[in-house]
Amino acid sequence: MEFSQLKAFICVAENHSFSITANQLHLTQPAISKRISTLEEQLGCILFDRIGHHIQLTQAGEVLLPRAIKVLQEVEDCKKQLHRLNDCVSGKLALASSHHIGLHRLPEILKTYAKEYQDVDLDFQFIESEQACEAVRTGQIELAVITLPLEPDGKLQTIELWNDPLICMVNKEHPMCTLSEVCLEQLASYSMLLPEKETFTRQIIERPFFNHQLKLKARMTTNELESLRMMVEIGLGWSILPKSMLREPLVEIQVVDLHLDRKLGLVRNKDRILSSSAEAMINLLLSTRDVRLGV
Amino acid sequence: MEFSQLKAFICVAENHSFSITANQLHLTQPAISKRISTLEEQLGCILFDRIGHHIQLTQAGEVLLPRAIKVLQEVEDCKKQLHRLNDCVSGKLALASSHHIGLHRLPEILKTYAKEYQDVDLDFQFIESEQACEAVRTGQIELAVITLPLEPDGKLQTIELWNDPLICMVNKEHPMCTLSEVCLEQLASYSMLLPEKETFTRQIIERPFFNHQLKLKARMTTNELESLRMMVEIGLGWSILPKSMLREPLVEIQVVDLHLDRKLGLVRNKDRILSSSAEAMINLLLSTRDVRLGV
């Protein structure tokens, strides 16, 4: 059974005529005749009585007609809804972010989004930036708002949103506080605290020291910047953290020739088609983009 | 959009695999690949994300899946119902009969039928036998139980059910009652009453007199045998009526070499497919067939 056959069948049933149907469907009479007879053959029952030139439905035809109409109606609805997908934001959005961003940057945005797009079923979770990239790569999540990786990934599209300057900070009672500024060598001589291995932020921090063949005296690592700050606050050593996290009793240490920052932004899979909900989220995020990035 | 495409789409969505789908549908992998890509092209949207070897639905695919399943379900239901038509008696039955048969032969049959086949929507009407034949010919009614025509009609199938002997009857005070039997010539000399022109019964009555070049002295005609009998009863003349209608104050007159009867039965259109309800009615009517007809 084919859609074209059902279309012809319905048209013939409504017009009681093969030739009128042929005109309406822009085909020839024999084509319609064949379509109907093929349909009848495949269904194993006659659909029309041909009483001279008068065509009328058999009992089987009467049964089929309303169902055929319903089927074609369904198909039309399908097409309409698919076309409307582009205009209407709905469906599910699997979104992830790192803890730090999720706590400091996203709350306002998520609030606006949830209010604006109430039809979206938002699935939000905290994942480490690196794991988030992997989840985007495998398609488990659609968007991730994270610390962007230093190395581009052929399968991932990254969009920078915010610049997050990183500064060196210590407890105000640290010996370095007496110095107006320090150099990398001095800094490396003090014990310090690092984010966990394999994190993008750690790579950013380590790079300048590596370039100068300096080895860092890392006393501890942790996976969350919040706990890293806590450790700095209780005097376990210096660290490099987002400037926005500076607060009592921490103070910034000026380091010669060290101007670090990390790029925060979103990641998506190049191979995936964007859902309407994800597209809306991207647009919302872009509207909060740092103007400095635009330069 | 084609059914085969929807089938492939559903199968791929369920298996997350083109190759497994190909096996299940007894096709090759490239065939499935093409079906899906054609469907995507026609719908104007991508249905699956191809993330490496992992296949998963896009938002558009998620929208289409339940609807596609519904459409195919509908189609399956159609086929089932059409196949079940043969086993189940339902639908509409447009049936007609002449007054006389409807009043004397059908009541019991209709009662049985209505009780046995409660799903049938019975449309029963009284029509003169000749008009009933015409209505069957044009397809307005499906079956007619009537006095069968003398001449066969190429488009109509007639099935004899009952033999209805016709006898000559008069009011018991009629002069002919004194005779033990009469001949055709004597009969023709008395005024009489005839069914309306163009009726099958009238043709049957007139034929023997016509064959003997006798002219009937018809005083009146009427379209119903009941009223014909009434006229005979009040002494307007003799008539020829079904033997079953004989009653006080009517008596039968024995006529030499006159053995008339009419065949009662059903008529259907050879060009029309029998509905299940009509088939059931035919079977019921056949079970009441006069055994003498079987000889």
Place this chain on the structure above:
DNA sequence: GGAGTTTACGTCCTCCGTAAAAATA
């Protein structure tokens, strides 16, 4: 004779399968 349906036949197009390439695990 005119209109409508069916049948017959030639052509074109579509869809499938095979084979090879590209990409991924």
Place this chain on the structure above:
DNA sequence: TATTTTTACGGAGGACGTAAACTCC
């Protein structure tokens, strides 16, 4: 390397259109 999807190409089957036969009005 082995598996999966995509692309390319050749062949078979189906669908349409033209033309003619048949039927009915």
